[in-house]
Amino acid sequence: MNQKIFLCENSIEGIFTGVYNIWESRYPKDSIKLSCEQEGNYELFSEYINVNTDMIKADKVARTIEQRFGELNYTNIYQAACSYEKDKANAIFRTIQYGLTSKTPRRLMEHLKDDNICRVFELSRAVGNESHHLLGFVRFKELTNKILCAVIEPKNDVVALIAPHFSDRLPNENWMIYDKGRRLAVIHQGGGQWGIIKSNEFNIDFFETVSEKEKEFENLWRGFCDSISIKERENLKLQRQNLPLRFQKDMVEFQR
Amino acid sequence: MLIQEKMSVMEKLEILSDAAKYDVACTSSGVDRKGNGKSMGNAVASGICHSFSADGRCISLLKILFTNECIFDCKYCINRSSNDVKRASFTPDEVCELTMEFYRRNYIEGLFLSSGILQSPNFTMDLIYQTILKLRTEYHFNGYIHVKAIPGADSELIQRLGFIVDRMSVNLELPTAEGLKTLAPHKNRKNILKPMRQIQSQITQSKNELMIYKNAPSFVPAGQSTQMIIGATPENDYQIVSVAENLYDKFNLKRVFYSAFIHVNEDSALPALPGGPPLLREHRLYQADWLLRFYGFKANELLSADRPNFNIMLDPKCDWALRHLENFPVEINRADYYTLLRVPGIGTKSALRIVKARRQAVLDFDDVKRMGVVLKRALYFITCNGKMMYKTKIEEDYITRNLLNLKERIPIDVKEAGYKQISLFDDIRFNPHPEIVDHMQSIYGQI
Ligand code: SF4
Numbered sequence: 271m272n273q274k275i276f277l278c279e280n281s282i283e284g285i286f287t288g289v290y291n292i293w294e295s296r297y298p299k300d301s302i303k304l305s306c307e308q309e310g311n312y313e314l315f316s317e318y319i320n321v322n323t324d325m326i327k328a329d330k331v332a333r334t335i336e337q338r339f340g341e342l343n344y345t346n347i348y349q350a351a352c353s354y355e356k357d358k359a360n361a362i363f364r365t366i367q368y369g370l371t372s373k374t375p376r377r378l379m380e381h382l383k384d385d386n387i388c389r390v391f392e393l394s395r396a397v398g399n400e401s402h403h404l405l406g407f408v409r410f411k412e413l414t415n416k417i418l419c420a421v422i423e424p425k426n427d428v429v430a431l432i433a434p435h436f437s438d439r440l441p442n443e444n445w446m447i448y449d450k451g452r453r454l455a456v457i458h459q460g461g462g463q464w465g466i467i468k469s470n471e472f473n474i475d476f477f478e479t480v481s482e483k484e485k486e487f488e489n490l491w492r493g494f495c496d497s498i499s500i501k502e503r504e505n506l507k508l509q510r511q512n513l514p515l516r517f518q519k520d521m522v523e524f525q526r
Numbered sequence: 527m528l529i530q531e532k533m534s535v536m537e538k539l540e541i542l543s544d545a546a547k548y549d550v551a552c553t554s555s556g557v558d559r560k561g562n563g564k565s566m567g568n569a570v571a572s573g574i575c576h577s578f579s580a581d582g583r584c585i586s587l588l589k590i591l592f593t594n595e596c597i598f599d600c601k602y603c604i605n606r607s608s609n610d611v612k613r614a615s616f617t618p619d620e621v622c623e624l625t626m627e628f629y630r631r632n633y634i635e636g637l638f639l640s641s642g643i644l645q646s647p648n649f650t651m652d653l654i655y656q657t658i659l660k661l662r663t664e665y666h667f668n669g670y671i672h673v674k675a676i677p678g679a680d681s682e683l684i685q686r687l688g689f690i691v692d693r694m695s696v697n698l699e700l701p702t703a704e705g706l707k708t709l710a711p712h713k714n715r716k717n718i719l720k721p722m723r724q725i726q727s728q729i730t731q732s733k734n735e736l737m738i739y740k741n742a743p744s745f746v747p748a749g750q751s752t753q754m755i756i757g758a759t760p761e762n763d764y765q766i767v768s769v770a771e772n773l774y775d776k777f778n779l780k781r782v783f784y785s786a787f788i789h790v791n792e793d794s795a796l797p798a799l800p801g802g803p804p805l806l807r808e809h810r811l812y813q814a815d816w817l818l819r820f821y822g823f824k825a826n827e828l829l830s831a832d833r834p835n836f837n838i839m840l841d842p843k844c845d846w847a848l849r850h851l852e853n854f855p856v857e858i859n860r861a862d863y864y865t866l867l868r869v870p871g872i873g874t875k876s877a878l879r880i881v882k883a884r885r886q887a888v889l890d891f892d893d894v895k896r897m898g899v900v901l902k903r904a905l906y907f908i909t910c911n912g913k914m915m916y917k918t919k920i921e922e923d924y925i926t927r928n929l930l931n932l933k934e935r936i937p938i939d940v941k942e943a944g945y946k947q948i949s950l951f952d953d954i955r956f957n958p959h960p961e962i963v964d965h966m967q968s969i970y971g972q973i
Binding site: 374377380381382383388402403405406407408409410411412418420435436438439440441442443483487489490491493494495496497498499500501502503504505506507508509511512513521522523 | 546570583624896897
């Protein structure tokens with residue numbers, strides 16, 4: 271049997287549109303794969319079908335998932351779609367497919383015996399963990415115009431997942447969190463909303479023009495981090511295990 | 527005792543965070559509070575770690591003393607009155623500004639404020655109260671605040687403070703009243719338990735009122751905690767765990783923290799501890815504490831007067847299971863949640879996953895492994911579909927030897943970090959390749 275590979279954009283909308291197009295296509299589902307790997311290894315005996323991201327279709331899929339499977343399962347699927355792992359699209363497609371024929375769709379994530387569901391669950395956990403870490407590890411610098419700016423380099427696409435937390439916490443500040451790798455920024459206006467901007471044109475040189483006070487507080491914070499540590503218990507291995515180096519490089523207390 | 531008038535905030539911060547570092551309670555957990563759209567701050571029930579210091583401990587709160595001056599002379603404490611150390615005091619505004627500016631930059635989850643005793647317990651408690659009041663009302667800080675209640679302060683002061691903070695703690699200091707008498711001559715057990723009891727009953731009262739009036743102010747919503755020093759006085763593990771159990775049962779504490787005694791003062795009343803702070807012992811106590819709180823164990827199941835100390839080589843759960851082989855093996859597809867929890871290698875999360883997943887399908891060893899169970903530990907204690915993973919002797923010596931050969935993942939989180947502390951019984955990594963880290967080696971070179 272000739273395998274059909276639906277190729278979608280690497281985004282949640284892309285993946286959901288892919289799922290929609292597969293439903294619509296009426297091909298036997300067993301022979302279908304969904305992939306968001308744009309320049310992956312082409313498989314010789316497969317037919318490739320391109321998916322054009324369509325917000326309306328994606329939205330229909332999202333709503334179906336939420337209604338049929340409940341909010342918790344939706345969150346898991348959504349988070350899995352933010353993963354950096356390439357096999358996520360197919361695992362998500364299969365998981366949704368499983369749920370639609372399941373007698374207990376609201377317990378979808380409990381079917382851990384199924385490989386795809388297990389994978390979605392695993393991806394979702396990894397994304398959830400990284401987001402949770404970043405809630406703590408994000409470091410804002412105050413610029414001369416009082417705007418708070420942070421740079422992060424997460425493995426997974428988490429800016430949209432962490433934005434609500436900071437918007438709730440710092441409602442009156444103008445702030446921005448920039449995902450350097452993805453050239454993606456979430457921007458929040460004091461007293462207002464937040465939004466996400468993606469652009470290849472971002473120039474973050476202005477991040478260097480920090481306010482007068484900024485240096486002072488950075489130094490105070492570094493001093494604090496040093497003096498709060500107990501010499502007799504020093505354990506750098508443990509520190510690195512809890513706070514991997516990839517996070518450390520964007521945190522002021524480790525920039526000396 | 528000299529206080530320099532013109533000490534910089536930097537110097538003060540160094541002195542007063544250095545002096546606070548022995549307090550182990552740094553978690554920011556226990557309360558969910560949404561932002562109000564106006565002030566700065568919210569609180570997240572699971573707690574958030576913002577950084578990790580060089581000792582590997584989580585930094586969540588700006589942990590400082592208001593002052594390290596003290597009229598008391600507790601023998602184990604670096605700030606005791608008879609020590610000749612540099613003294614400093616913050617002003618309330620300095621504390622507020624540091625908290626606000628650190629918080630805005632997302633360095634911290636909130637403030638942890640403790641203090642040496644300046645003039646009198648009341649005077650000190652009032653200073654702390656004024657500072658927190660200022661932070662809440664003038665600086666509009668809505669994040670997490672943990673304060674120490676000073677034993678001996680008026681109950682009315684403690685009450686007022688309780689309504690504007692999230693967590694309060696009174697340090698038990700030492701596990702028994704005798705220990706306290708020898709090492710902290712100015713303190714007594716009664717003075718410590720009294721505010722603890724007061725906080726407990728006001729928490730209960732406030733919860734009741736909240737059920738009737740939605741907008742009633744809440745008192746210490748994240749609950750109270752305490753800590754005790756391990757290894758400075760001769761109590762055994764059984765005494766310590768029993769004290770903790772009592773604190774949980776009778777005082778409704780949220781957390782009991784244990785801190786391995788660190789030798790900072792030369793004093794004939796203090797033990798020498800040539801091997802450094804008793805970190806592995808502290809770690810075993812945290813494991814046992816976890817068993818008390820989440821695994822349904824009782825202190826007298828884990829230890830007894832005849833066997834008053836934990837096995838240094840094995841974690842308390844393995845140790846228990848080996849002494850109760852008659853209860854095993856248990857069937858994964860049938861055993862109830864609490865029975866599963868008693869299996870070495872199964873943690874709260876994996877037990878929950880098993881209970882849910884088996885409603886959908888019959889589970890085998892591969893499934894169980896994927897759910898986060900550490901099979902090489904659990905295999906002696908479980909069956910799937912009536913079968914053991916492979917033929918093995920169910921015999922104490924044999925299993926003990928095998929378990930000892932496994933490197934124990936002495937967790938990375940032996941301390942306080944609320945949400946991080948799940949790793950104790952090896953179930954955090956759902957990912958089937960748990961990283962085995964042998965900390966025992968680094969802490970206790972010879973083992
Ligand atoms: S009361 Fe005792 S423990 Fe507290 S600061 Fe003073 S000397 Fe130290």
